[in-house]
Amino acid sequence: MSRDSHTSTRFATLARIVKVHGKDGEVWVCAQSSEQAAASSAILDVLGHAKSSLWLTPPPAEQRFVQLSSQRGGRKDSDRLLLGFEGITHRAAARDLLGRDLVVERCDVPADLWQQFTNLQQTAQQLQENDDCGLAVYSDRYGHLGSVVEVIKTGANDVWVVRGDRYGQVLLPVIDDCVLAIDRDAQTAHVQVMKGLIDQDPINQATEEEGVCD
Numbered sequence: 001m002s003r004d005s006h007t008s009t010r011f012a013t014l015a016r017i018v019k020v021h022g023k024d025g026e027v028w029v030c031a032q033s034s035e036q037a038a039a040s041s042a043i044l045d046v047l048g049h050a051k052s053s054l055w056l057t058p059p060p061a062e063q064r065f066v067q068l069s070s071q072r073g074g075r076k077d078s079d080r081l082l083l084g085f086e087g088i089t090h091r092a093a094a095r096d097l098l099g100r101d102l103v104v105e106r107c108d109v110p111a112d113l114w115q116q117f118t119n120l121q122q123t124a125q126q127l128q129e130n131d132d133c134g135l136a137v138y139s140d141r142y143g144h145l146g147s148v149v150e151v152i153k154t155g156a157n158d159v160w161v162v163r164g165d166r167y168g169q170v171l172l173p174v175i176d177d178c179v180l181a182i183d184r185d186a187q188t189a190h191v192q193v194m195k196g197l198i199d200q201d202p203i204n205q206a207t208e209e210e211g212v213c214d
């Protein structure tokens with residue numbers, strides 16, 4: 001799923017399209033957890049019967065919305081669902097949807113399902129913040145920046161507060177252009193420091209530990 005964990009009061013991201021299935025345009029979508037997949041499935045069932053549209057983000061050049069034509073559950077306790085969309089009937093068309101999020105508008109969802117889903121979102125965000133704090137952050141140009149000590153919520157994306165001995169406090173937006181990779185097992189993150197985020201010159205790369213690189 002997207003690193004942007006801001007909870008909208010109008011929209012909710014149900015799942016991300018991650019894989020094409022077969023030759024008939026079906027796709028696998030992935031939620032943040034099996035619980036969210038089950039809640040997303042219930043919402044999709046309502047939207048499918050009502051012929052309501054789902055937003056695609058980021059939108060393809062010619063198609064901002066899709067309508068559900070079929071839904072099949074994945075394995076028990078899985079975070080994935082198998083979906084088909086109206087007008088998407090072959091593999092090439094489905095491939096254009098890969099990497100995009102399925103977003104629903106609040107007014108299209110029954111209140112009880114919306115509340116259930118947003119509660120799960122908030123729980124997942126809290127767990128994500130706990131997971132992020134303590135990550136050791138590295139840059140290919142600046143070396144070891146420090147560790148994440150706080151996660152700031154904004155209207156667009158999260159911001160990591162990173163503190164270390166060399167650069168002091170650095171604020172890093174949690175977006176794909178900045179956070180390149182996270183290794184939860186090693187408790188490390190590899191980032192690209194965007195212009196203006198650090199005033200000091202990069203360190204001499206020869207002094208860095210081996211293995212910290214792109």
